[in-house]
Amino acid sequence: METNGKDLRPENHLKLTDAAIRASTLPSGKSQHYLHDTEQPGLAIRMRATGGRTWVYMFTKPGMKGTQRKTLGAWPKFNEKAARQAATIAAAEVVKGVDPNDAKREVMRQKLADKQCTTLAILIIEDGPYETSLTGRQVVNWKPAMSALRRGLKDHFDLAIGELTRRQIMAAVDKITKTGKRGAAKDLRKHTHTLLEWCVGEGYVEHNVLAGYRAPKETRAQRVGRRTKGRALIDEEIIKVWHASGKLGAFGQLARMCLLGGPRRSEPTMIEWRKHIMDDRITFDAAWTKMGLHHDVPRTHLVDEVLAAAKHFQRATSDYVFPSPKTGGQMSGFTKMVNRLIREAGVAKFTMHDLRRSLRTIMSRCGYDNEIQRLCVGQKPRGIDQVYNHDEQWIIRKMAFEAAHDYIAELVGAKRAGKVVRLQRTNPLDPIKAELLGRLREHYAAGAA
Incomplete structure (x- = not known):
């Protein structure tokens, strides 16, 4: 008995057209699913549980395990014709030994480098990015936080945020501590830590230089000699x-x-x-x-x-x-x-x-x-x-x-x-x-x- 080879294709392999994509549904119980094109090797549609559908080009790299993926564009804004043209260009790059994602990675690296060159002054200036973030999130004490940062780190305003070191920050904190303002020094360290965490989230720095920092444990003499914080009036x-x-x-x-x-x-x-x-x-x-x-x-x-x-x-x-x-x-x-x-x-x-x-x-x-x-x-x-x-x-x-x-x-x-x-x-x-x-x-x- 002869068997038509076309009938042996997996269900997720078909000629991808706008009509076929529109009619397809995500299999029950799956968070994502791929539909592969039979006309152009590597071209596929990625279907998500959220309803999104994206054109991708699947390829392999010599010396690397597994299949790599390059995103081409979101369907239906990125239609079949545009997707096939983009997949042809990506296939040509793979033949030449070039990773189709290299250009995108380079753009992202350049953006990160530009952000890391942003100076501290630009970030904490009045109505700047950090102040806008605090007020937008309705942080109650944003004014004291911004005041502490501007006064405590004023010697480093011209420094790129990516070049700010833990030693420089702690030197500023120690400078305030020596004046007897232990509370102000503690506030500066706290607000700087919060600023750097925000910088990590926004991509200005790769990591928080104050992460893991612990203040030295007080000695018995320091605890005995420390003045009790606050008092009640008699x-x-x-x-x-x-x-x-x-x-x-x-x-x-x-x-x-x-x-x-x-x-x-x-x-x-x-x-x-x-x-x-x-x-x-x-x-x-x-x-x-x-x-x-x-x-x-x-x-x-x-x-x-x-x-x-x-x-x-x-x-x-x-x-x-x-x-x-x-x-x-x-x-x-x-x-x-x-x-x-x-x-x-x-x-x-x-x-x-x-x-x-x-x-x-x-x-x-x-x-x-x-x-x-x-x-x-x-x-x-x-x-x-x-x-x-x-x-x-x-x-x-x-x-x-x-x-x-x-x-x-x-x-x-x-x-x-x-x-x-x-x-x-x-x-x-x-x-x-x-x-x-x-x-x-x-x-x-x-x-x-």
Whole structure:
């Protein structure tokens, strides 16, 4: 019995025409499939599960195992006639011993070389590629990050990003460390590492020169001699700072808000009368808080006093609650203003973040545990709670704020705070816990009987 040789062809071998390609389907269970042309050796269509279909030319190279692939173009924009012409050219190159993909690789190498020659200044300039990337991804702290990079790496602005070495970066970090600004040095290393990771992803460098870097482990002497980071103001200091802040205009009211609400110093500068001042609370948008969490402060009697005082500094051209005295925009220049507040109050040096620590310390004295304190100041819950527990616990947070504000009100009224501590020492959740424990005891007692 004679057999037609045409019938012995594999199912994926056929004359590739636009009509045949349009009628073909991807076999079930496959992520990709090739249709090979019977008229022109090497020409094929690559079908993907995503629906894409691409003309390719398949060839082998002497001394290399397997089949190589050159992409010709996407069907149907790249039609049958154009694909056959491109395949003919690629076949001629293979006959001459030339890899058809060499030209494409050379173009990619040239592009990479051009990117690696891009200077650091071009990448981190204002409105440059890196800043545009940060703002486009809505990174909250993009301004401090860009400021740290521009100040810390200014000696290397003319250097190509591909030539920047770990030693040069760490020399810049060590230079800042020697001035006593350990936090600024740590920030520079962190932001530079992030910049280099972005450069790797964008093709400016092949690898991150800070990858795998670990700071030297502290010795026992260094740990003992290291100053504890931050502090909480004592009661006498809170009294002095509160009264002194009343003399410093809009900044003074902002400092009071930081003590009452526990926000980070930049957060109150963004709140506006119409958007964020509600009937029962002040709200801080998640978009510009460090942790990306919504943060609310209830309007207690002290908060209302601060808002009433802030009304006196409201600008006709701005809706900010605490506008800059000079521009009417967002307030900045905290270092000088905090130093002035310290001199006016006559207290030991502190930072705006210490006011946040002071509020948490007061809440602890009033009997509220660390979990409630974290919720009050907009910090992330620990562990798996942040995944499964979506209760805002507004009532208990409001009670914690009210207790802390009563404590502060007693202080600034020149009264001793001891009585307030005793009154507020019991956590409002304790009666509920006691009731649950009582039920458990009754249950086990009944079981034992």
